[in-house]
Structure formats: C-alpha cells, structure tokens
Amino acid sequence: MKHDPIASGNRKAVNLSLDTGVVEAARGLGLNLSKISEDALRTATREAHGRKWADEHRERIDAFAAWLDEHGMPFEDLRVF
Secondary structure, three states: OOOOOOOOOOOOOOOOOHHHHHHHHHHHHOOHHHHHHHHHHHHHHHHHHHHHHHHHOOHHHHHHHHHHHHHHHOOOOOOOO
C-alpha cells in the first residue's frame, strides 16, 4: 500500500452542505458518502498541490525546457530504443 502523505489516520466529523437529490441517490445506491467525499478531497488536494508546485517552480521548469531545446536530451545518442 502506498504511503499517503496527507492522511493522518484519524477521523473528524464535519458538516457538508450537499444537494439533497444527490445525497438521496447516493444513499439509495448504498454509496459511502464519507469515503467518496474523502477520496474527492484527497484528489483535489493532490491536484492543487501539483499546480502550486509547478507555479512555484515555473521559472526553473521553463529554463530546463529551453536548455533541452538548445542542447537536446542528454545521452540521446546512447539510447538503443
């Protein structure tokens, strides 16, 4: 199992405001609202963290891309595939 750096292992009760039709449909299908909500929040958090990281490192990423454009991939001549 992969380590989840944002999971604490602890549970916290929270209040969410959700569309009643969505809640009724999900419950009618036996879906676990807490698990689905937690999974969606975990995904959204990872995506937001990735965007934040890319924004914070944009200058270095662009500089490396420019270097690759100018010089090509290192050791490209040694690739066998």
